[in-house]
Amino acid sequence: MTSYxxxxxxxxxxxYYREQPFTGPLSTDLKKQVTGGTVSFTWTDRTPDEAGFLLEIRHPGAAEFDPVLVTGPDIGECSLSLLPGEEGSAYRLRTLYYGPLSPVAHQTTGKER
Structure with missing residues (x-):
């Protein structure tokens, strides 16, 4: 992504805006369980120094995954309430490692039209 x-x-x-890049390998042991309108996830935290975990969703028919939840470090489970249209979605989990923060960008919005 190069613009926002x-x-x-x-x-x-x-x-005021700052950006912070992140990288992270995909987790291979993400398990999910759907109960009613809730989807629960579990995984094994095998990294001692992660910044957290990023859960991503790909809605049915979508080409790309979108971020849906970020956890803190040393977490191995989370749950989401399913929204309409999310049944049958695919999920993936990334281990997060953050890069350095950018300088602060200051923007002022224009006048209302």
Whole structure:
């Protein structure tokens, strides 16, 4: 991703942004269980120095995965409530390692039209 659009901002208001890259290998032992409208995940944390875990979802018919949940380090389970249309989605888990923070970017929104 090389750009970002932040919709619905308040006119003539300053905002500050930073970005932080992340990398992480895919986990191979993600297990899921669906009970009613909840999907529960478990996995084995095999890394002693991760920043956390990123759970991603690919909705039925979608080409790409999207982030859906970030955990802290040393976690091995989480749950989500299924939203309409998420039945049959695919999931994957990444171990997170964060890179350095970017300088702060200051932007002020324009006047309301």
């Amino acid at each position: 659009h932040h919709p619905g901002l308040i006119p003539e208001t300053p905002f």
